[in-house]
Amino acid sequence: MSFFCQQCGECCSVMGQVFSIREERGAFRFLFENLYTGEETEVEVSPPWRELFSTGKNPSGWLNPCPFLRYDPAGGKAVCTIHATRPATCRDYGCWRVLVLDPSGFRVARVMEKRYLHLAEPSLEREWEVFRDTIDHLPDDAWDSAVARFFRERGYSVFR
Numbered sequence: 001m002s003f004f005c006q007q008c009g010e011c012c013s014v015m016g017q018v019f020s021i022r023e024e025r026g027a028f029r030f031l032f033e034n035l036y037t038g039e040e041t042e043v044e045v046s047p048p049w050r051e052l053f054s055t056g057k058n059p060s061g062w063l064n065p066c067p068f069l070r071y072d073p074a075g076g077k078a079v080c081t082i083h084a085t086r087p088a089t090c091r092d093y094g095c096w097r098v099l100v101l102d103p104s105g106f107r108v109a110r111v112m113e114k115r116y117l118h119l120a121e122p123s124l125e126r127e128w129e130v131f132r133d134t135i136d137h138l139p140d141d142a143w144d145s146a147v148a149r150f151f152r153e154r155g156y157s158v159f160r
């Protein structure tokens, strides 16, 4: 399965250090700049998200959010209010190669880079560490497959 975003907001919650609104160009239209690459993008806040964009509040844990990121309390998810016109950098981004969810959809673990698993379930830490040592010798693809098997055998859903 190809990458899908769970809209947790984690990645965008620090993107205020990367992106900045350079210019307002009429109602809900902006020139948006990537401060690192110089990339400029004309963006527009989508009509369904305009009220949330103007009045919404973000969780205090989002220390430096992108100016277009909002938390939607109704859906309980993060929203990119310019999703349809977002910069190429954002379109190309994917935060996992292997994703592990529990039956309620909570993210238990993800493999983000080659051979690195971020585990969000403390009760699995010890078991995972012991298992990880046994698969160190495997090539990358087989390593991913072994990770998937580890979680599937414990009743989790795995997406790759």
Ligand code: SF4
Pocket (backbone or CB within 6 Å): 004, 005, 006, 007, 008, 009, 010, 011, 012, 078, 093, 094, 095, 096
């Ligand atoms: S790309 Fe990943 S980290 Fe960013 S909002 Fe989506 S699921 Fe969360």
Ligand code: SF4
Pocket (backbone or CB within 6 Å): 011, 012, 015, 019, 066, 067, 068, 069, 079, 080, 081, 082, 083, 086, 087, 090
């Ligand atoms: S433009 Fe959208 S996807 Fe990109 S950092 Fe901002 S909120 Fe996230």
